[in-house]
Amino acid sequence: xxxxxxxxxxxxxxxxxxxxxxxxxxxxxxxxxxxxxxxxxxxxxxxxxxxxxxxxxxxxxxxxxxxxxxxxxxxxxxxxxxxxxxxxxxxxxxxxxxxxxxxxxxxxxxxxxxxxxxxxxxxxxxxxxxxxxxxxxxxxxxxxxxxxxxxxxxxxxxxxxxxxxxxxxxxxxxxxxxxxxxxxxxxxxxxxxxxxxxxxxxxxxxxxxxxxxxxxxxxxxxxxxxxxxxxxxxxxxxxxxxxxxxxxxxxxxxxxxxxxxxxxxxxxxxxxxxxxxxxxxxxxxxxxxxxxxxxxxxxxxxxxxxxxxxxxxxxxxxxxxxxxxxxxxxxxxxxxxxxxxxxxxxxxxxxxxxxxxxxxxxxxxxxxxxxxxxxxxxxxxxxxxxxxxxxxxxxxxxxxxxxxxxxxxxxxxxxxxxxxxxxxxxxxxxxxxxxxxxxxxxxxxxxxxxxxxxxxxxxxxxxxxxxxxxxxxxxxxxxxxxxxxxxxxxxxxxxxxxxxxxxxxxxxxxxxxxxxxxxxxxxxxxxxxxxxxxxxxx
Amino acid sequence: xxxxxxxxxxxxxxxxxxxxxxxxxxxxxxxxxxxxxxxxxxxxxxxxxxxxxxxxxxxxxxxxxxxxxxxxxx
Numbered sequence: 001x002x003x004x005x006x007x008x009x010x011x012x013x014x015x016x017x018x019x020x021x022x023x024x025x026x027x028x029x030x031x032x033x034x035x036x037x038x039x040x041x042x043x044x045x046x047x048x049x050x051x052x053x054x055x056x057x058x059x060x061x062x063x064x065x066x067x068x069x070x071x072x073x074x075x076x077x078x079x080x081x082x083x084x085x086x087x088x089x090x091x092x093x094x095x096x097x098x099x100x101x102x103x104x105x106x107x108x109x110x111x112x113x114x115x116x117x118x119x120x121x122x123x124x125x126x127x128x129x130x131x132x133x134x135x136x137x138x139x140x141x142x143x144x145x146x147x148x149x150x151x152x153x154x155x156x157x158x159x160x161x162x163x164x165x166x167x168x169x170x171x172x173x174x175x176x177x178x179x180x181x182x183x184x185x186x187x188x189x190x191x192x193x194x195x196x197x198x199x200x201x202x203x204x205x206x207x208x209x210x211x212x213x214x215x216x217x218x219x220x221x222x223x224x225x226x227x228x229x230x231x232x233x234x235x236x237x238x239x240x241x242x243x244x245x246x247x248x249x250x251x252x253x254x255x256x257x258x259x260x261x262x263x264x265x266x267x268x269x270x271x272x273x274x275x276x277x278x279x280x281x282x283x284x285x286x287x288x289x290x291x292x293x294x295x296x297x298x299x300x301x302x303x304x305x306x307x308x309x310x311x312x313x314x315x316x317x318x319x320x321x322x323x324x325x326x327x328x329x330x331x332x333x334x335x336x337x338x339x340x341x342x343x344x345x346x347x348x349x350x351x352x353x354x355x356x357x358x359x360x361x362x363x364x365x366x367x368x369x370x371x372x373x374x375x376x377x378x379x380x381x382x383x384x385x386x387x388x389x390x391x392x393x394x395x396x397x398x399x400x401x402x403x404x405x406x407x408x409x410x411x412x413x414x415x416x417x418x419x420x421x422x423x424x425x426x427x428x429x430x431x432x433x434x435x436x437x438x439x440x441x442x443x444x445x446x447x448x449x450x451x452x453x454x455x456x457x458x459x460x461x462x463x464x465x466x467x468x469x470x471x472x473x474x475x476x477x478x479x480x481x482x483x484x485x486x487x488x489x490x491x492x493x494x495x496x497x498x499x500x501x502x503x504x505x506x507x508x509x510x511x512x513x514x515x516x517x518x519x520x521x522x523x524x525x526x527x528x529x530x531x532x533x534x535x536x537x538x
Numbered sequence: 539x540x541x542x543x544x545x546x547x548x549x550x551x552x553x554x555x556x557x558x559x560x561x562x563x564x565x566x567x568x569x570x571x572x573x574x575x576x577x578x579x580x581x582x583x584x585x586x587x588x589x590x591x592x593x594x595x596x597x598x599x600x601x602x603x604x605x606x607x608x609x610x611x612x
Binding site for chain 2: 383390
């Protein structure tokens with residue numbers, strides 16, 4: 001199983017001895033930032049930090065990329081982030097683009113939805129891509145960035161927090177060595193060993209029902225859509241999901257009952273008849289089979305002194321909402337610019353607290369959404385099952401019933417009620433309010449606002465709508481001007497429309513593309529005050 | 539808008555009767571299924587989460603009061 005990927009992407013890497021392991025004397029090497037865990041989150045964070053000019057040590061205890069599609073669904077927001085990291089095109093070129101989902105009950109379709117029903121966005125609602133491809137492309141990108149020192153088979157075995165640094169003990173095939181870091185970011189997954197080392201709890205809920213997932217290789221004519229079944233004829237009384245991936249690989253998730261024996265259920269000879277029943281034939285090969293229980297947990301604090309947690313190490317959600325890897329990538333984009341500023345001394349260390357505040361809100365939202373989906377798929381009581389049955393039956397003939405059917409609510413960027421945002425002083429009818437993610441829109445033929453933001457260097461950026469009088473952006477703030485002489489075009493009017501902007505208006509964007517403040521009639525003083533707040537300076 | 543608990547039907551007996559008659563001939567199980575659907579239909583018609591929460595709280599309070607009365611009688 002799982003050999004197909006090796007032809008197209010390198011997944012095995014060698015351990016190499018590093019001079020840090022041979023330092024003479026008692027002093028350990030000092031590094032500004034060490035990222036632990038080379039999964040999608042750790043890899044992306046390392047790239048982001050390196051692009052901002054930081055030197056990064058990235059440690060991983062394995063020497064290979066794990067098998068299986070795992071995260072599979074990557075959101076528009078993640079693709080926009082990966083564009084900024086220089087890997088967006090490669091992910092989208094390889095990935096399977098989709099935006100339509102269908103929900104079935106028994107034999108019949110209940111409804112379909114489109115997650116991006118409008119034009120004028122560079123990136124689609126989602127792509128499906130095996131996680132091993134995503135990781136391989138990120139590792140390739142790291143090859144272009146000498147500021148990242150990626151060390152395979154380097155396992156952190158001890159951590160000691162000090163006032164001004166963190167001391168790590170790292171085990172390698174050639175013995176242990178020590179490193180000191182100003183900051184450590186733990187991206188080491190749901191079973192995080194760093195979380196245990198700082199003694200933090202991982203509290204939450206484990207659901208009883210189990211899900212079987214299989215990557216199945218076959219040629220099939222199903223459309224590129226997300227298909228979800230309640231009580232399908234091929235899997236009575238339970239749920240099922242079918243998703244297309246690249247390379248003629250299909251992802252299938254089947255709900256099992258809570259008493260199913262994981263070892264028995266995972267055996268290919270037992271999975272095969274289940275899948276054959278679903279597909280109506282058995283002309284397929286398995287690439288990967290796994291079994292899991294839904295879990296929704298989070299750490300109370302994402303910051304433990306100089307050790308910062310991101311991705312699954314900090315929060316874990318049930319699948320069916322694409323909220324795991326995507327929220328981890330949002331953690332990375334939220335953290336990297338803040339950590340960069342703190343390391344440079346341009347913002348105080350207290351700016352990092354806003355990472356905890358903002359990403360805690362996101363974690364709570366993701367846990368709430370995925371808990372609701374899980375409870376809908378696996379009702380906890382007879383009465384919950386009865387209410388679900390009522391919803392499913394009403395969905396056949398009512399619009400409100402369709403909208404109550406919960407087969408997974410798919411990830412969209414969280415809006416932050418944030419100390420970094422300046423509240424609106426003007427009246428706005430629409431557009432992203434402070435604490436919301438910027439919206440994409442075309443600024444020419446095949447040119448998009450998200451491109452302009454990326455080319456500007458993904459720094460603080462003033463997006464202004466020209467009225468002839470140029471607004472001065474404060475020092476160090478990048479400029480994107482719509483309209484006017486030398487400004488970008490708004491050929492479809494969608495930029496002004498999506499930002500509810502009349503000439504003269506301006507949005508202050510943060511380096512992660514979130515809105516910090518917006519003004520109908522900006523003044524230099526108001527922009528400077530909002531900037532200072534978003535930088536954590538007051 | 540708060541939950542209205544004043545009498546809204548011109549002929550309340552007709553409304554009560556309509557609901558009672560709708561259940562005629564049902565088993566307990568069918569009645570419960572029917573009520574579940576009816577609750578969802580009416581909740582959507584109200585379309586106001588605050589009013590719905592008030593209604594849920596009123597219904598729950600009544601159950602708690604009922605339990606206390608039962609305990610006092612025992």
